[in-house]
Amino acid sequence: MIGENIQRLRKSKGLxxxxCAERxxxxxxxxxxxxxxxxxxxSIQIIEKLAVVLDVDLRTLLGTAESVKEQVPxxxxxxxxxxxxKSGVEKEQLQEFRAVIEFIRWQKGKCGGSDK
Structure with a gap:
């Protein structure tokens, strides 16, 4: 069950x-x-590392399939x-978009804004 939850979340995050392993x-x-x-x-240490990478709490990784479904976009x-x-963005280009999103998150955090 844990493995299925991790895989589902990893894929939903586009990793x-x-x-995911590297991060x-x-x-x-x-x-x-x-x-x-x-x-x-x-180990719980591994689960904690994966939870951070997947941006979810431990309960989501350890929980039921229903709690994981709530995390899917x-x-x-x-x-x-x-x-x-449709606009022609290739899968390989997504990493560039992630960099922009991370910059925006960093900037919002630096300015005291919420990242939601």
Missing amino acids: TLSD ANISKSYLSNIERNLNQNP ESEWLEFVNELK
């Missing part, structure tokens, strides 16, 4: 297995084993992604 500072094969439920009992986000595809 590859490699990206959590764990090996790609270890993350793959967790997602495929070959390792069904990862709403239809507006899916429409936005479809619009990006």
Whole structure:
């Protein structure tokens, strides 16, 4: 169950297995084993790292499928992604958009604004 939750959240955030593992500072094969439920009992430290990378709380990773579904982007986000595809944005270019979004988050945090 934990592995399925992690995989679902990772994909909903647009992260590859490699990206997620690198950001959590764990090996790609270890993350793959967790997602495929070959390792069904990862340490709490690993779960905490993944929660930070996936921007969710621990309960979401450890919880039921319903709590994970709540974290999946709403239809507006899916429409936005479809619009990006239609406008010719390639998957490889998404990293550039992430950099812009991270800058905006940083700027809002620096100015005391909310990032929601």
